[in-house]
Amino acid sequence: MKLFDLSGKVGVISGAAQGLGRATAVALAECGAQVMLVDRNLAGAEATASQIRGSGQRAVASACDVSDPTAIEQLFREVDQEFGRVDFLGNIAGDGHLARPEDLTIADLHKVLQNLVVGRFAMCQEAGRRMLAQGRGSIMNIGSLASTTALGRGHIAYSMAMGAVIQMTRELSTEWSYRGVRVNCVTPAQVLNPSLQARIEADAGLEQRFLGGIPVGRLGRPNDIQGLAVLLASDASEWITGAIIPMDGGNTAMNAGGTPGHQGATIQRFDGK
Numbered sequence: 001m002k003l004f005d006l007s008g009k010v011g012v013i014s015g016a017a018q019g020l021g022r023a024t025a026v027a028l029a030e031c032g033a034q035v036m037l038v039d040r041n042l043a044g045a046e047a048t049a050s051q052i053r054g055s056g057q058r059a060v061a062s063a064c065d066v067s068d069p070t071a072i073e074q075l076f077r078e079v080d081q082e083f084g085r086v087d088f089l090g091n092i093a094g095d096g097h098l099a100r101p102e103d104l105t106i107a108d109l110h111k112v113l114q115n116l117v118v119g120r121f122a123m124c125q126e127a128g129r130r131m132l133a134q135g136r137g138s139i140m141n142i143g144s145l146a147s148t149t150a151l152g153r154g155h156i157a158y159s160m161a162m163g164a165v166i167q168m169t170r171e172l173s174t175e176w177s178y179r180g181v182r183v184n185c186v187t188p189a190q191v192l193n194p195s196l197q198a199r200i201e202a203d204a205g206l207e208q209r210f211l212g213g214i215p216v217g218r219l220g221r222p223n224d225i226q227g228l229a230v231l232l233a234s235d236a237s238e239w240i241t242g243a244i245i246p247m248d249g250g251n252t253a254m255n256a257g258g259t260p261g262h263q264g265a266t267i268q269r270f271d272g273k
């Protein structure tokens with residue numbers, strides 16, 4: 001469909017070895033984009049690239065730790081050499097760290113902020129400079145439910161960082177949109193990935209508690225991002241910028257927060273003593 005045709009566009013997608021990054025890369029390529037697949041797991045990124053090349057589209061895999069701004073500079077030099085332009089950035093890869101607020105070390109807090117805030121910003125800056133020079137481009141930052149609501153359960157560092165990601169999105173959109181570069185942020189609720197799967201398997205009631213906050217009645221799947229990614233990469237979304245877009249099966253609308261009905265470990269009755 002012409003409205004969503006990405007022929008001639010180049011997408012740079014981080015976290016492309018699996019999950020939301022992989023699903024984004026595959027969807028963009030299906031709509032005609034050439035893609036640079038970025039992950040610290042090079043073998044995984046190569047596997048995604050080979051699947052995309054198998055369907056006839058150009059894909060290049062690159063190993064890069066997106067918490068390292070120097071590595072990101074090098075990555076975009078590679079993008080310049082391979083493709084000579086960048087039209088879309090899927091700023092997706094990134095780790096959190098679980099610890100209660102009273103136990104979180106400052107070193108671990110720095111690590112999360114470096115990864116999710118500094119790293120995401122450095123990716124936006126490198127892609128944004130090129131898009132501004134082209135006069136056109138679109139950035140999709142991945143935030144989280146934790147960007148706008150507290151989760152409890154030891155997510156303090158992750159929430160602080162993801163909160164910053166939406167403000168970064170709004171600032172960049174405000175400074176760059178009139179120069180042709182749109183910046184949006186997608187905020188997923190629980191999407192199945194190996195670490196979430198492991199937590200569900202270790203805690204018998206966890207999946208049901210998550211589902212209690214998701215009106216659609218199922219957890220997210222990585223492919224749930226595909227429609228949004230194609231929309232944001234295409235000219236069909238020309239007037240959408242600075243938006244914080246929930247991809248959450250209705251969780252934010254329900255205003256349930258992360259896990260309704262369960263916060264025993266972190267929210268306790270105040271007994272006044």
Ligand SMILES: NC(=O)c1ccc[n+]([C@@H]2O[C@H](COP(=O)([O-])OP(=O)(O)OC[C@H]3O[C@@H](n4cnc5c(N)ncnc54)[C@H](O)[C@@H]3O)[C@@H](O)[C@H]2O)c1
Binds near residue numbers: 015064092194
């Ligand atoms: N899955 C969810 O429930 C959920 C919800 C909200 C937000 N998010 C966010 O979405 C993003 C992707 O989530 P996912 O479910 O696809 O995760 P995932 O664990 O399935 O995949 C993440 C990918 O990113 C890569 N990666 C991680 N840190 C990296 C780094 N510093 N440099 C390069 N590559 C790195 C990993 O190797 C992996 O391939 C993450 O930032 C996550 O915080 C996920």
